[in-house]
Amino acid sequence: MTHQLLSIFCALLSSTITHAQAPLTAKCNDFNSSATISPRPGVNATLASDIAVALNFERSNWATGSVAEDLFYQVPSNASNATAGSLLKLEVHTNTSLYTIPPTTALSRFLFQTVDFNGSAQPASAYILWPYSPRTLADGTFPVVAFAHGTSGIYGEAAPSHIRNLWYHFITPFILALQGYVVVAPDYLGLGVTKDAAGKHISHPYLASTSHANDLFYSVQAAQSAFPKLSKQFVVLGHSQGGIAAWGAAQRQAETPVEGYLGSIAASPVGNLLDVFEGAGEPKSGAQFGNVIVDAIAGIYPDFNRETSLTTLGLQRLQVNQEIQGVQSVQLVLWPASDAALLVKDYWWRNDQFYAFNNVSSIGGKPIAGPMLVLQGDSDTAAPIQGTLSAINKTCTLYPNSQVELQVYQGVDHVPTMYASQQSWLRWIEDRFAGKAVKNTSCGSMGNSTSAMDYRFSQQQPSWYLEYRTQDYETA
Ligand SMILES: *[C@@H]1O[C@H](CO)[C@@H](O)[C@H](O)[C@H]1NC(C)=O
Ligand SMILES: *[C@@H]1O[C@H](CO)[C@@H](O)[C@H](O)[C@H]1NC(C)=O
Ligand SMILES: *[C@@H]1O[C@H](CO)[C@@H](O)[C@H](O)[C@H]1NC(C)=O
Ligand SMILES: *[C@@H]1O[C@H](CO)[C@@H](O)[C@H](O)[C@H]1NC(C)=O
Ligand SMILES: *[C@@H]1O[C@H](CO)[C@@H](O)[C@H](O)[C@H]1NC(C)=O
Ligand SMILES: *[C@@H]1O[C@H](CO)[C@@H](O)[C@H](O)[C@H]1NC(C)=O
Ligand SMILES: *[C@@H]1O[C@H](CO)[C@@H](O)[C@H](O)[C@H]1NC(C)=O
Ligand SMILES: *[C@@H]1O[C@H](CO)[C@@H](O)[C@H](O)[C@H]1NC(C)=O
Numbered sequence: 334m335t336h337q338l339l340s341i342f343c344a345l346l347s348s349t350i351t352h353a354q355a356p357l358t359a360k361c362n363d364f365n366s367s368a369t370i371s372p373r374p375g376v377n378a379t380l381a382s383d384i385a386v387a388l389n390f391e392r393s394n395w396a397t398g399s400v401a402e403d404l405f406y407q408v409p410s411n412a413s414n415a416t417a418g419s420l421l422k423l424e425v426h427t428n429t430s431l432y433t434i435p436p437t438t439a440l441s442r443f444l445f446q447t448v449d450f451n452g453s454a455q456p457a458s459a460y461i462l463w464p465y466s467p468r469t470l471a472d473g474t475f476p477v478v479a480f481a482h483g484t485s486g487i488y489g490e491a492a493p494s495h496i497r498n499l500w501y502h503f504i505t506p507f508i509l510a511l512q513g514y515v516v517v518a519p520d521y522l523g524l525g526v527t528k529d530a531a532g533k534h535i536s537h538p539y540l541a542s543t544s545h546a547n548d549l550f551y552s553v554q555a556a557q558s559a560f561p562k563l564s565k566q567f568v569v570l571g572h573s574q575g576g577i578a579a580w581g582a583a584q585r586q587a588e589t590p591v592e593g594y595l596g597s598i599a600a601s602p603v604g605n606l607l608d609v610f611e612g613a614g615e616p617k618s619g620a621q622f623g624n625v626i627v628d629a630i631a632g633i634y635p636d637f638n639r640e641t642s643l644t645t646l647g648l649q650r651l652q653v654n655q656e657i658q659g660v661q662s663v664q665l666v667l668w669p670a671s672d673a674a675l676l677v678k679d680y681w682w683r684n685d686q687f688y689a690f691n692n693v694s695s696i697g698g699k700p701i702a703g704p705m706l707v708l709q710g711d712s713d714t715a716a717p718i719q720g721t722l723s724a725i726n727k728t729c730t731l732y733p734n735s736q737v738e739l740q741v742y743q744g745v746d747h748v749p750t751m752y753a754s755q756q757s758w759l760r761w762i763e764d765r766f767a768g769k770a771v772k773n774t775s776c777g778s779m780g781n782s783t784s785a786m787d788y789r790f791s792q793q794q795p796s797w798y799l800e801y802r803t804q805d806y807e808t809a
C-alpha cells in the first residue's frame with residue numbers, strides 16, 4: 334500500500350494527491366479481479382475506468398475472497414442471544430498461504446459478540462496474529478496487545494482479517510508479533526460481518542469511539558476464552574481511526590472498568606470531530622470524509638437523510654460505491670480530495686444527528702482511566718495536531734488527574750508517526766506488562782522529538798506497498 338491507501342484520512346494530503354489528469358493504469362497485469370464500471374451520471378468514462386482499476390487492485394489484495402462469500406463471516410444462527418464478549422466462531426488455523434504476513438507468524442480468526450452504538454448486542458469479526466516466539470509473563474501466559482487499525486473503509490470488504498497484509502502490516506501488527514506479543518485485532522463492527530444471525534444488515538459506525546472501544550474489549554475477552562494461554566492483562570494500541578478507538582477505550586474504562594486493562598496508546602487520534610470541523614472555519618471542512626461519516630450516521634439514525642449533507646453529485650458517487658462496495662483504494666479515486674468540495678454541501682456536518690453522534694462518540698473532555706500515551710506528528714496533514722492538543726487540553730482542564738502523556742514528532746506526517754514512534758510505543762507496552770508505574774507528571778505533559786538527521790533528507794512517506802509473491806524470482 335502506498336501511504337495514500339493506508340488511510341482515507343490521508344486523502345487530506347491534497348497538495349500531493351491531486352486527481353490524476355491521465356487515466357489510471359494498473360501497475361501489474363495479474364490482478365485477481367477484472368470488474369468493469371460503466372459511466373453513469375456523476376461518473377464519466379475516465380472516472381469509471383479509474384474506479385475499476387482501484388477496485389481490481391483492492392480486490393486483488395483479498396486473502397480469502399469477498400467477505401460476502403467467505404462462510405467464515407456468516408454468523409451462527411444461535412448467536413443472537415449470546416452475551417457480549419462471547420466467542421461465536423473460531424478458526425484456530427487460518428490458512429496463511431494467501432496472506433502476506435511475516436514468515437514464522439501464524440493467524441487465527443474468530444467471530445465474537447460485541448455491542449453497537451445504541452447498546453444492542455451484535456456479531457463482529459477479529460484476527461489474532463501469533464508470534465513464533467512469544468514473550469511470557471510470570472504466570473506463563475502470552476502478553477496481549479489489542480490493536481485498533483486506522484481507516485480501511487466503511488463496507489464489509491474493509492475488514493483487515495481478509496486483507497493479505499492485515500491492512501496495517503509493518504506499521505503496527507507485524508512489528509508487535511515479531512516483538513513477541515499476541516495481537517488481537519477487531520475488524521470493528523460492520524467490517525467483515527455485515528449480517529446478524531437473522532440476516533439483518535449491520536453498518537459500520539465509522540469513528541464512533543464508544544462502539545470501537547466495545548469491539549476492542551469484547552474481542553480480547555472472546556480471544557482469552559478461546560485461548561487460555563493469552564494473558565488476562567492487555568494494552569490497547571491504535572492509530573488514526575484506531576487512535577480514536579484507543580482513546581475511547583480509556584474513556585470506557587473510566588465508566589466500565591475491565592480487569593486486566595493496563596492502558597492505551599492513542600496515535601494520531603484526530604480529536605473531537607465537531608471541534609476539528611468548526612475550528613477549521615471553512616464550510617467544506619472535512620469534505621474528504623463526507624461520504625463515510627454520512628453513511629455511518631445514516632446507519633445509526635435511520636431517519637437521517639443523506640441529502641442533508643451531500644450534493645447531487647455526492648449522492649451519485651455514494652450510490653456507485655454502495656453498489657460496488659469499494660473501500661480504501663476506491664475511496665481515494667471516487668471521492669478525491671480535489672473533488673470533495675463539490676460532493677458535500679456547505680457546513681455538511683451541522684445537523685442534529687451529527688451533533689448527537691458526536692456528543693456520544695467524541696474523545697476529549699471526558700474522564701479516562703489508566704495511563705494513556707498520545708503520539709502525534711506535528712506535520713500530520715490528515716489528523717492535524719491542533720485536534721489532538723485541544724482534546725488533551727479539554728481532558729486535562731476538566732480532569733487534571735488524568736494520566737495523559739503526549740509525545741510529538743517534529744516534521745512527521747500521519748502514518749509515518751507510527752514508524753518514528755516505534756521505540757516509544759514498544760517501550761511503553763513493555764513497561765506496562767512489567768508493572769512499572771507511569772511517570773507522575775502533570776496531565777498532558779509533552780515530549781517533543783526531532784529527527785537525528787535533517788528531516789528534509791529523510792524518507793517522509795512510504796514509497797512502497799506489500800505485494801503478494803507469485804513467482805520464485807520475486808525476491809528482495
Ligand atoms: C471526468 O471526471 C473527473 C472527476 O470528476 C474529472 O476530473 C475529469 O475532468 C472529467 N473528465 C472529463 C473528460 O470530463
Ligand atoms: C483469486 O480469487 C479467488 C476468489 O476470491 C480465490 O479463490 C483465489 O485463491 C485468488 N487467487 C489468488 C492468487 O489470490
Ligand atoms: C433468544 O431469546 C428469545 C427470548 O429470550 C427467544 O424467544 C428466542 O428464541 C431466542 N433466540 C435464539 C436464537 O435462541
Ligand atoms: C451455538 O451452537 C453451538 C453448536 O451447537 C454451541 O457450541 C454454541 O455454544 C452455541 N452458541 C450460543 C451462543 O448459544
Ligand atoms: C493452504 O491452502 C493452499 C491453497 O489452497 C493449500 O495448497 C495448502 O495445502 C493449505 N495449507 C494447509 C496447511 O492446509
Ligand atoms: C439509535 O438510537 C437513536 C437515538 O439515540 C435512534 O434515533 C435510532 O433510531 C437508533 N438506531 C437504531 C438502528 O436502532
Ligand atoms: C450535546 O451535548 C450538549 C452538552 O451536553 C447538549 O447541550 C446538547 O443538547 C447535545 N446535543 C444533542 C443533539 O444531543
Ligand atoms: C486550553 O483550554 C483553555 C480553556 O478551556 C484555554 O483557555 C487555553 O487557551 C487552552 N490551551 C491550549 C494550549 O489550547
Ligand SMILES: *[C@@H]1O[C@H](CO)[C@@H](O)[C@H](O)[C@H]1NC(C)=O
Binds near residue numbers: 773
Ligand atoms: C503525583 O504527584 C502529585 C503532586 O505532584 C501528588 O499530589 C499525587 O498524589 C501523585 N500521584 C501519585 C499516584 O503518586
Ligand SMILES: *[C@@H]1O[C@H](CO)[C@@H](O)[C@H](O)[C@H]1NC(C)=O
Binds near residue numbers: 711741743781
Ligand atoms: C517542539 O519544539 C520545536 C522547537 O524545537 C517547536 O518549534 C515546536 O513548536 C514544539 N512543538 C510543540 C507541539 O510544542
